[in-house]
Amino acid sequence: MSVRQQMRTALCGVALTGIVLTTAQGLAVAAPAPGGGAKASPGAGAVAAAEDDAARSLARSLADTAWRAEVGRAAAGGGELGLKALAARSGARAAGPLAADVAAADRAVLAAKGLDAGTGGLLTVALAGDADPRRAPLVAVAPSDDGATAVTAYDTAGRRHTLDAAKAPDVPVYVVGVDGEKAVEAGMEVLERELAAAGVSTAEVPAAGTAARPAATATATATGYWTSRITSVRLEDDKETWIKGDAEIFSIVSGFGLDGKVRVDTVTHPYLDDAGTTYHPNQILVNWSQYKYNLADVVMMEDDGGTDYSALAKAMAAALLTIADLGAYIPLVDPVVDALPSSFWTDDADFVDAWYTLARETTGARDGAGGNGRFTLDRYWVQAL
Secondary structure (H helix, E strand, O other): OOHHHHHHHHHOOOOOOOOOOOOOOEEOOOEOOHHHOOOOOOOOOHHHHHHHHHHHHHHHHOOOHHHHHHHHHHHOOOOOEEHHHHHHOOOOOOHHHHHHHHHHHHHHHHHHOOOOHHHOOOEEEEEEOOOOOOOOOEEEEOOOOOOOOEEEEEOOOOOEEEEEOOOOOOOOEEEEEEOHHHHHHHHHHHHHHHHHHHOOEOOOOOOOOOOOOOHHHHHHHHHEEEEEEEEEEEEOOOOOOHHHOOOOEEEEEEEEEOOOOEEEEEEEEOOOOOOOOEEOOOEEEEEHHHEOOOEEEEEEEEEOOOOOHHHHHHHHHHHHOOOOOOOOOOOOHHHHHHHOOHHHHOOOEEEEEEEEEEEOOOOEEEEOOOOOEEEEEEEEEEEOO
């Protein structure tokens, strides 16, 4: 069965399989990295290769005990640290070469994700477990396969190790990754800008040649407008494995704009970190003053790190611009899902769930078509100032 056939099955009501989230990892026998360190496996993608390069460089730099202690202190507070900034502001001898390596890896990540150079560094490092200055740490990178049971890590000599996802090693482990929240925010700007340039109306930029807003609508929005607001949201599976940390979730809202052409708005959900947790964001999902009909569709996705937002925008535009307004609402979930390149079903932007034909009057709990997500919505009037 093809990926898209599988997705169709999910959208027809088969619940998506949940993943077991764990924070444990184990250590296997070390092996020298051939050629001074193996690259990411073929097909893993440019982002995975850049993460791997940065992880190996960081691991080797941690042979400097003074620098190792400095990194340990910085990471002890928990959370992700910007790897480029961490190395750049240090006076440690090992930090200088690392900063140059990380800068190169960051440039590769930005290019692979189709993001502007001005986005800044995206590579991060976080400590899994506790730092122990007496023990040489390992540095791991999230695997490109979400279903992987083993994780590659490097020691301070550049040797490669395999970590078992079910057993914790007895040494500190640093995890190199991508700042997903920052990447998604920048990616949404690229997505909307490039969709608009292709002729699809978006929230940030009206499409070229879009007709002026009708006078009646202008009058209505001068006093305010109706929205659909998320009062609670819950996911059974956030499509994120333990080593990758928090999920980075965003939604693509689509419908027909006031000009009768397909319109796309993006919504980020930075609070949606964990599966099995109910969040109460009171977040606006749909601004109905921007839509011709009182219906819209939502496709929710998760950025696994390798998403090329420029490629995503081009694929979506190519599919959506073929759809004409025939005087009745046409659901747009299927065209959005079909527009995704095949690579997006591996370790790029994962499909999370979809909501067909949300109405302006929709309130209360509404399950996604895949049975994986649930929104609770209310109608909310935004008063003009």
